[in-house]
Amino acid sequence: MTNLTDLGIAAIRKGVVDGEFTATEVATAFNAAVAEAQVSLNAFIVITPEKALEAAAKIDADRAAGTPLGTMAGVPIGMKDLFATHGVQTTAASKILEGFMPQYESTVSQKLWDAGAGMLGKLNLDQFAMGSSNETSAFGNVVSPWRRPNDTAPLAPGGSSGGSSTAVSARLAPAATGTDTGGSIRQPAAFTGISGIKPTYGRCSRWGVVAFASSLDQAGPMARDVTDCAIMLEAMAGFDPKDSTSLNLPVPEWTANLSGDMKGKKVGIPREYRLDGIDPDVAKSWDDGIAWLKDAGAEIVDISLPHTKYALPTYYIIAPAEASSNLARYDGVRYGLRDLPDGAGLQDMYAATRAAGFGPEVKRRIMIGTYVLSAGFYDAYYTQAQKVRALIARDFTEAFKLCDVILAPTAPSSAFALGEKSADPLEMYLNDVFSVPASLAGLPAMSVPAGLDRSGLPLGLQVIGKAFDEQGVLNASLALEQRAQFTARPAKWW
Amino acid sequence: MSSYRIQGDTGEWEVVIGLEVHAQITTNAKLFSGAATAFGAEPNTQVSLVDAAMPGMLPVPNFECIRQAVRTGMAINAQINKWSRFDRKNYFYADLPQGYQISQLYHPIVGEGAIEIQLDDKNPDTKKTIGVERIHVEQDAGKLMHDQHPTMSYVDLNRSGVALMEIVSRPDMGSPAEAGAYLSKLRTILRFVGSCDGNMDQGSMRADVNVSVRKPGGELGTRTETKNVNSVRFVMAVVEQEAKRQVALIEDGGKVVQETRLYDPDRNETRSMRSKEDAHDYRYFPDPDLLPLVLDDAFLEECRASLPELPDAKRQRYETALGLSAYNASVLTAEVETARWFEVLLTETAAKANKPEADVAKQAANWLISELFGALNKLGKSLETSPISPAAGAELLALVADSTISGSIAKQVLEKMLETGDGAALIVERDGLKQTTDTGAIEAAIDTILANNGDKVEQYKSGKEALFGFFVGQTMKAMQGKANPQIINELLKKKLA
Numbered sequence: 001m002t003n004l005t006d007l008g009i010a011a012i013r014k015g016v017v018d019g020e021f022t023a024t025e026v027a028t029a030f031n032a033a034v035a036e037a038q039v040s041l042n043a044f045i046v047i048t049p050e051k052a053l054e055a056a057a058k059i060d061a062d063r064a065a066g067t068p069l070g071t072m073a074g075v076p077i078g079m080k081d082l083f084a085t086h087g088v089q090t091t092a093a094s095k096i097l098e099g100f101m102p103q104y105e106s107t108v109s110q111k112l113w114d115a116g117a118g119m120l121g122k123l124n125l126d127q128f129a130m131g132s133s134n135e136t137s138a139f140g141n142v143v144s145p146w147r148r149p150n151d152t153a154p155l156a157p158g159g160s161s162g163g164s165s166t167a168v169s170a171r172l173a174p175a176a177t178g179t180d181t182g183g184s185i186r187q188p189a190a191f192t193g194i195s196g197i198k199p200t201y202g203r204c205s206r207w208g209v210v211a212f213a214s215s216l217d218q219a220g221p222m223a224r225d226v227t228d229c230a231i232m233l234e235a236m237a238g239f240d241p242k243d244s245t246s247l248n249l250p251v252p253e254w255t256a257n258l259s260g261d262m263k264g265k266k267v268g269i270p271r272e273y274r275l276d277g278i279d280p281d282v283a284k285s286w287d288d289g290i291a292w293l294k295d296a297g298a299e300i301v302d303i304s305l306p307h308t309k310y311a312l313p314t315y316y317i318i319a320p321a322e323a324s325s326n327l328a329r330y331d332g333v334r335y336g337l338r339d340l341p342d343g344a345g346l347q348d349m350y351a352a353t354r355a356a357g358f359g360p361e362v363k364r365r366i367m368i369g370t371y372v373l374s375a376g377f378y379d380a381y382y383t384q385a386q387k388v389r390a391l392i393a394r395d396f397t398e399a400f401k402l403c404d405v406i407l408a409p410t411a412p413s414s415a416f417a418l419g420e421k422s423a424d425p426l427e428m429y430l431n432d433v434f435s436v437p438a439s440l441a442g443l444p445a446m447s448v449p450a451g452l453d454r455s456g457l458p459l460g461l462q463v464i465g466k467a468f469d470e471q472g473v474l475n476a477s478l479a480l481e482q483r484a485q486f487t488a489r490p491a492k493w494w
Numbered sequence: 495m496s497s498y499r500i501q502g503d504t505g506e507w508e509v510v511i512g513l514e515v516h517a518q519i520t521t522n523a524k525l526f527s528g529a530a531t532a533f534g535a536e537p538n539t540q541v542s543l544v545d546a547a548m549p550g551m552l553p554v555p556n557f558e559c560i561r562q563a564v565r566t567g568m569a570i571n572a573q574i575n576k577w578s579r580f581d582r583k584n585y586f587y588a589d590l591p592q593g594y595q596i597s598q599l600y601h602p603i604v605g606e607g608a609i610e611i612q613l614d615d616k617n618p619d620t621k622k623t624i625g626v627e628r629i630h631v632e633q634d635a636g637k638l639m640h641d642q643h644p645t646m647s648y649v650d651l652n653r654s655g656v657a658l659m660e661i662v663s664r665p666d667m668g669s670p671a672e673a674g675a676y677l678s679k680l681r682t683i684l685r686f687v688g689s690c691d692g693n694m695d696q697g698s699m700r701a702d703v704n705v706s707v708r709k710p711g712g713e714l715g716t717r718t719e720t721k722n723v724n725s726v727r728f729v730m731a732v733v734e735q736e737a738k739r740q741v742a743l744i745e746d747g748g749k750v751v752q753e754t755r756l757y758d759p760d761r762n763e764t765r766s767m768r769s770k771e772d773a774h775d776y777r778y779f780p781d782p783d784l785l786p787l788v789l790d791d792a793f794l795e796e797c798r799a800s801l802p803e804l805p806d807a808k809r810q811r812y813e814t815a816l817g818l819s820a821y822n823a824s825v826l827t828a829e830v831e832t833a834r835w836f837e838v839l840l841t842e843t844a845a846k847a848n849k850p851e852a853d854v855a856k857q858a859a860n861w862l863i864s865e866l867f868g869a870l871n872k873l874g875k876s877l878e879t880s881p882i883s884p885a886a887g888a889e890l891l892a893l894v895a896d897s898t899i900s901g902s903i904a905k906q907v908l909e910k911m912l913e914t915g916d917g918a919a920l921i922v923e924r925d926g927l928k929q930t931t932d933t934g935a936i937e938a939a940i941d942t943i944l945a946n947n948g949d950k951v952e953q954y955k956s957g958k959e960a961l962f963g964f965f966v967g968q969t970m971k972a973m974q975g976k977a978n979p980q981i982i983n984e985l986l987k988k989k990l991a
Contacts, residue, residue, distance in 0.1 A: 084550050097549065104543055106550060208550040214782035243552050244784050322782050325584050328593020329547040333649065346647075350586055373584070373777035382779055 004029040005171040009075050009228040012174055013116075016059060016074035023056035023063075023074030027118055030076045033172045034120050037145075040494035043157075043166040045081050045139045046089050047121035052076040055118025071255075072235050073116030078167040078176035081122035082129055083109045083219075084208040088119075092210040093127045093137035096330045096337045096357025106208025107240045108177065108219045115235040120173050123163030127359045128327065129184055129212040132431040134162025135422045136361040144192060144415055145170035145490035148455045152493075155415040155457070158188025164222045165192040169490060175223035175232050179209060181216045182315050183411075183435025186447035189222055190410035190460025193449045193488060195477065196222035197229050200467050201442030202247035204233075205240030211326040213319035214245070216439050226448060226478045230254040233470065247468075254471055260479035263297030267476065268403030272308035273434060275412070281453035282409045289407050289450055289461040292483035293476065301403050305395040310388045311437040316429060317372050317385035318440070323362075324369025330357060364425065393441040400466050405476045409434050410447040410460035438464045448477045449486035458488065496668025500707065502741045507707045509737040510714060511673045512665035513729070515680060516658050517690035518634065518698035519562045525633050525657035526553030526596065533696050537639070537650035545655040547591035552783050555580075559657035560787065562689035563603050563631045564797045566659060569687045569804055570626055572607025574794060578630075579786045584777040588649050589636035597632035597660075599778045603787065604629035609663075609683065610806060611675040615824035624676050625664030634658050659690065665704065665714075670730035677701060677726050678828075682805050685830045700724045703757075705736040706750070715740070716750040720757050720764050732757050736764050808833055816840075816855035825863055835877050835884050836862055842888030847895035854895055861891055865905065869912055882911055890918035903927050903975050930977050933985065939972040940965075940985055954990060962986065 004026050007015065016023050031049040038044060059074045084090045084102035091097040105113075113119075127136040133156035134142040144157040144166055157166040161178035165188035168176050178185035180198035189196030197220045204219040211217060221232035234254055240246040269290065274283070290300055332338035332353030339352035358366070372381035399406065411431055421428045438445040444467070447460040461480055465473035499506040524531055527544035544551045567574050579601040582594040605628055613620040636654035638647045661680065667673045681699060684690040692699050701724075706717035718740070720732045735757075740750050754773075755764040803811070805827045812823035826836045840858050844851040866887065870880055890907055893899045899907065899922055910921045922928060930936065943965060944951055954961040969982045 084548075090549065092549070100549070102548070102550075104548070206550070207552050210549045211783075242554060244554050245552075245782075321779060325582050325594050325777070325779070328584060328586065329549070329591060331586060331588075331593060333588050334546055334591060335548070346588055347586075370777065373779050375775045375777075378777075378779070 005033050008174050008224040009072065009231050012075050013069070013071070013073050016063065017069055019063075023059040023118075024053060026074055027052040027056035027076045030120055030173060033170075034167075037170055037172050037494050041143050041145060041166050041170060041172070042140050043124055043142050043163040043170070043172060044078070044121040045091060045093065045124050045163070048088060048119050049121075051088070051119040053118075055113065055116070059116055070114065070116030070235075071231055072112060075116065075174055076118040076120045077112065078120050078123045078164060078173040079109055080125055080161055080164050080177045080179060082125060082179050082210045083177060084210070085109055085119065085122065088122060090122065090210070091139070092129070093125045093139055094330075094357060094359065094362065095138045096353070097210075097335075098138070098337060100336050102208070104208060107205035107242065108209065108236045111238065112177070112232075112235055117235070120167075123161070123167060123176055125163055126160035126184075127362050128210065128323070129160040129179055129181055129217075130323070130361050130365055131159040132183070132187060132428050133157075133416070133418065133422065134159040134188075135418060136359050138359055141418055142166050143418070145492075145494065146192060146415060146457055147490070147493065148457065154418045156191065156418050156420075158191035158411075158415065160184040161188045161196075161222060165189055165194060165196075168192070168194045168222050168224065170494070171489075175221060175228055177219060177236070178222045179212075179217055179219050180439065181212050181218075181319060182439045183432045185220045185222055186435050186445060186460065186462055187411045187431060189447040190449075190458065190462075191415040193458030193486065194222055194224060195226055195229050195446065195448045195481070196220060197233060197446035197470065197473065197477075198439070198444065199233060199237060199470050200247065200444045202245050203237045203444075203470070205238070205243045205246050207240055207242040213322040214326060215322060216319060226446075226474055226481050227255065227258060229446070230258055230474050249468065252471060254474055257471055258478055259475050260296055260482045262293055262476065262479050265298045265405070265472075265476070266301050266403040267293045267298045268301055268303035268399050268406040270303050270305045270308065270399070270406060270408060272305050273408045275433070279413050279453075281414070282412060282459060285450040285453075285459045285461060286407070286409050288484070289480055292480050293407060295483060296479035298476075298479070303399040303402055303406065305392075305399055305437065307388060307391045307395050308437055311392055311440055312429060312433055314385045314388045314392065315432065315436040315440060316368070317381050318389060320365040320369035321373050321382050322369070324366045324373065327358070327362070327366055330354065332357075361425070389440050392437055396437075396441045396443060396464075404466070404469075405472050406464040407476070408462045408464065410462040411435070414453045414455065414457035414459055434462060443467055444470045444473045446473050446477045448480050448484070450480065450484050451486060452488055458486075496672055498669030498671070499710070500737050500741045503745050506710055507737070507741045508710050508712075509668055509733065510665045510706045510708065510717075511667035511733055512704040512717075513663045513667070513673060513676060514702040514704070515661040515663075515677065516700050516702075517661060517684055517692075519559045519631075519657040519659055519689055520691055521556065521558045521562065521657060523556050523558070524655040525556055525559050525631065527655050529655065531656050533693075533698070535652055537648070537652060539652065541651040541654065545591065545651055547593070553596060553781070555784065555787065556657065559631060560603065560789075561793075561797055562687075563629060563659050564789065564794065565687050565801055566661075566684065566689045567604030567607060567629050568798055568801055569683050570607035570609055572626060572629065573605035574789070575601065575603055575605055576789045576794070577601065577786055578603040580781045580784045581778045582781045585774045587635070588647065589638050589654070591636070591651065591654060595633050595635065596781055596784070598630035600780070601786075602628040602630035609676060609679055611672065611679050612824075613671055613675055615821050618820070622672065624666045624672075627662045627664055629659050629661045632658050632660060665706075670733040673703070673733050674726045674730040677729050679805075681726075682828060682830070686802055686805055686833075688802075694724045694726070697724060701729050703729055703732045703736070705733055705740070707737050707740045707744070715744075716752050718750065718753055718755050718764070720755040721767065723757050728757060728759055731759070731762055732764060735762060739764065805833075812855075812859075816852055816859075818855060818859050822859045822863060826859060831877050838884035839887050839891070842885050843891040843895065846888055846892035849895065854891065857895065858891055861887070861904075865908055869908055873912065881915060886911060886917060893918055893922060897929060897931075897978060898922065899927055899929050900975060900977075900979055902970070903929065906975070927976060930973060931981060933981060936969065936973065936977050936981055937985055939969055939977075940982075940989055943968045943972060944989060951990070962990070965990070
């Protein structure tokens with residue numbers, strides 16, 4: 001008997017369709033894995049085994065009745081707790097939304113249910129998706145299933161989609177949703193040895209997703225391999241009239257057109273990403289990636305993205321600016337936490353509620369954002385950042401005249417220990433150095449496992465593509481995956 | 495420059511006025527959500543997830559609101575910006591669920607335009623052009639209710655997200671009368687265009703009044719802004735009171751501070767609301783949830799084609815093509831309902847009397863303005879609630895036009911129409927009010943009157959010609975008003991010769 005929790009999306013659907021096992025058996029197996037790991041890994045904020053079983057029962061009934069099954073049929077998934085789920089607590093990992101039960105379902109989660117997926121639970125994350133280690137959650141940090149050899153120090157699963165990365169790599173879920181504002185899908189995927197793609201900005205509807213930075217936020221899948229990511233992204237993507245920034249384009253058949261053949265393709269290697277003092281293991285895995293793509297038939301070209309060094313400062317102006325405004329709605333008036341001290345007026349209620357409800361990193365970013373938008377500083381910071389953002393996007397446009405996709409590391413290192421960087425926000429922000437430029441330019445980008453570093457922890461490689469060219473990104477990622485032969489998985493200790 | 499001056503101890507002062515008018519756009523749905531906008535609904539019954547700013551909700555522009563703003567801009571000959579953008583104005587208040595208002599600071603949809611006012615309808619020399627700096631589209635806030643609970647305020651979000659146009663004038667007005675005329679004219683234009691119902695008492699139109707004073711021709715003074723003034727009369731009062739207050743303050747050695755003020759109609763005074771020191775820093779920035787608003791030529795063409803004849807053009811046409819007096823043309827075009835009513839009346843009257851419109855226009859205008867308005871006024875009704883339709887009015891006017899009844903009988907008929915709701919022809923027939931053209935009967939009546947008033951006949955013949963009217967009146971009375979006045983005139987002249 002196959003261990004059902006070892007299977008990914010494609011294998012589960014196939015097994016269910018072929019009658020090898022039932023969707024209910026799959027849901028039951030994953031529910032058990034989730035329950036068993038919850039105390040040690042803390043990947044979920046809310047677990048919903050009944051939802052997983054309910055969806056599975058429907059699939060089994062549909063199959064019995066001969067009803068056509070969707071592309072995610074019988075696949076139980078984890079839902080990042082940034083997506084509003086009808087009647088299931090949605091918190092963005094913040095106290096300010098504790099107990100909030102949406103009376104609506106996000107477009108992306110609804111599409112997944114419509115494709116036949118079921119929900120195992122709501123996944124932990126950095127509070128309001130602000131963080132790179134999942135240490136800012138109000139519901140405790142997520143622990144990576146990975147450990148250094150002969151070391152029990154808990155490691156960061158990456159962030160902000162740390163619950164998602166842990167759940168998928170620990171085999172608590174075959175796949176999970178993530179969201180990526182500056183690397184929140186790619187970096188945790190890299191840290192935990194799984195795959196994850198952030199599509200072109202606008203591919204997935206933001207309707208019903210708790211907003212962090214509206215011009216950057218994009219949902220995407222996190223799964224065991226490239227094929228599973230393609231299947232799940234197809235289910236998640238699509239035009240949504242309820243989101244003005246949604247792309248009004250048909251969803252391509254990414255899965256059907258997957259190919260690891262890179263003949264005739266040019267792969268750009270951005271020289272600015274080869275930072276001084278780059279981790280030698282990261283540099284080596286990058287070189288491996290170059291060799292693999294060459295082996296797949298690609299031509300390697302050197303490219304330049306001259307404004308790369310301005311990407312992080314630009315990101316840390318624009319994202320907090322938007323966040324400071326997006327988070328103004330959490331005011332204690334209509335839903336979520338309300339802290340109303342005795343005899344307090346409206347302003348006191350705002351202050352008390354927001355002081356009690358938001359964590360320190362969220363407050364830090366609200367203050368940064370408020371500062372950069374304030375009178376007298378707006379032009380120096382926000383306007384300037386928008387100009388630089390345009391230059392960064394132009395860098396990519398120029399580079400894509402010379403190549404089809406860009407290959408780079410996903411993160412500057414493998415997973416660090418919990419607590420290792422949380423005292424110094426700047427050091428934490430540096431983790432996003434390779435992922436932020438593609439976010440600012442709105443481009444599709446994917447992380448796939450490339451191998452293990454000297455301490456036995458996964459490293460990811462990042463493929464960045466042209467706008468709308470998820471296919472190019474998926475195909476190059478598949479070529480890497482086929483050659484990386486990444487089979488390492490965390491030894492079960494939980 | 496207006497000749498209006500405030501007389502201070504140190505001499506004359508000029509007043510400089512600019513208005514920012516908030517006009518609620520007439521649409522069924524809010525600016526960025528599908529929720530309804532009907533006035534007076536139960537609290538919190540017209541609120542979508544977007545209006546309540548639930549987590550993850552996103553705004554989607556309602557193109558009908560955009561269309562109405564563009565049409566309004568076109569109606570004041572303004573520049574229409576084919577590329578505009580929405581910005582967020584950030585501040586915390588309980589009636590503002592998002593914590594920001596979506597507005598247009600940096601790139602408004604409508605740029606420079608102008609509105610012509612005329613202070614005296616009968617005097618074209620009192621015309622003046624008031625510049626409009628911009629029109630932008632923005633969301634309204636909800637409403638706080640302070641009288642529902644002893645210690646708490648309640649929030650009604652029905653108005654939250656309703657579409658407003660903010661119409662910003664240049665500081666081109668110099669007197670309360672000019673400010674009043676501008677606001678009235680703007681309201682008329684909005685109602686003609688159909689982009690705002692102009693109901694100031696329901697708050698669908700309200701003005702922020704910017705006032706400063708200066709010595710004639712001097713440097714501009716510091717202005718104050720009196721918020722949310724909701725009638726033409728109050729706007730004029732605000733200008734007057736605020737200008738007087740500022741002059742007194744300056745002449746007492748004080749300084750006007752730039753501040754927001756409120757008008758208290760009961761005490762007819764303005765009061766400080768907050769000063770510049772506690773002014774908000776609104777941290778405007780482009781709304782990242784919305785793409786720039788790009789208008790194509792076909793859309794603009796459709797907007798232009800859908801514009802009705804506007805008040806100035808209509809008034810002009812009434813004067814030149816219909817031969818109406820400047821005053822009548824102005825009265826008939828002051829309200830869109832009046833103009834509509836008049837035009838149906840005119841068309842129907844011309845058709846019934848089988849005459850060109852220009853031949854019956856003066857009669858129709860005079861009747862509408864002097865007869866119908868008066869009668870409706872007595873009944874406490876307006877044209878919208880008039881029991882008489884334009885077609886019914888035309889039936890009456892046609893009877894006068896073809897001499898079936900006289901003008902004085904027409905007054906009686908109108909009264910009976912209002913009383914009974916019956917048609918004019920039916921009333922005339924039933925009550926035997928047809929005008930007599932039977933010269934024999936009229937002659938007989940004249941003979942009796944002349945015989946009974948020998949002394950007056952003498953006086954007339956010795957030069958007191960004013961008595962002619964007396965004889966006409968007596969004859970008409972004897973004929974119970976039903977004689978043709980022209981025939982009476984002719985016969986009397988002959989007999990008194």
